[in-house]
Amino acid sequence: MTLWLIAISALALGLALIALIAVIMTSRRQAELIERQQQRLLMLTETATEVLSLKEQLNETKPETHFAEKQLLAQLEQQVATLNDEQRRLQEKLQELAEQDPGSKLYHRASKLVASGATVEELMHECELPQAEAELLVSLHQRKG
Numbered sequence: 001m002t003l004w005l006i007a008i009s010a011l012a013l014g015l016a017l018i019a020l021i022a023v024i025m026t027s028r029r030q031a032e033l034i035e036r037q038q039q040r041l042l043m044l045t046e047t048a049t050e051v052l053s054l055k056e057q058l059n060e061t062k063p064e065t066h067f068a069e070k071q072l073l074a075q076l077e078q079q080v081a082t083l084n085d086e087q088r089r090l091q092e093k094l095q096e097l098a099e100q101d102p103g104s105k106l107y108h109r110a111s112k113l114v115a116s117g118a119t120v121e122e123l124m125h126e127c128e129l130p131q132a133e134a135e136l137l138v139s140l141h142q143r144k145g
Contacts, residue, residue: 041090048083051076114141
């Protein structure tokens, strides 16, 4: 009877570890996606700033702009508007990603705590993790380091 309980406990612990690893991997993928989106958003913002700066320079240097320059200016303004729309969409997507999985937030927070040197007991208390999961996170972090 005791042997069955040990086997069932080991199986449950193994399944919990597999689930934890899957959550951590998903969390990492989401973090990478968010970081790529943030980099793209930064590039778009910088481009829009440059376009606006060029527009101001054109307006300052020649008050009576030629027709071709006016067309170029209109195209640049359209590009800025498009970039602003894309920036807004990316911000919304980032917000959605941040709100998607509350479970991954917990493990992300636990991962940050481990990286800052938190102990198993601190993880259990701060993130309300079972001892086995807290030990696994600490073990995984030690392997990285």
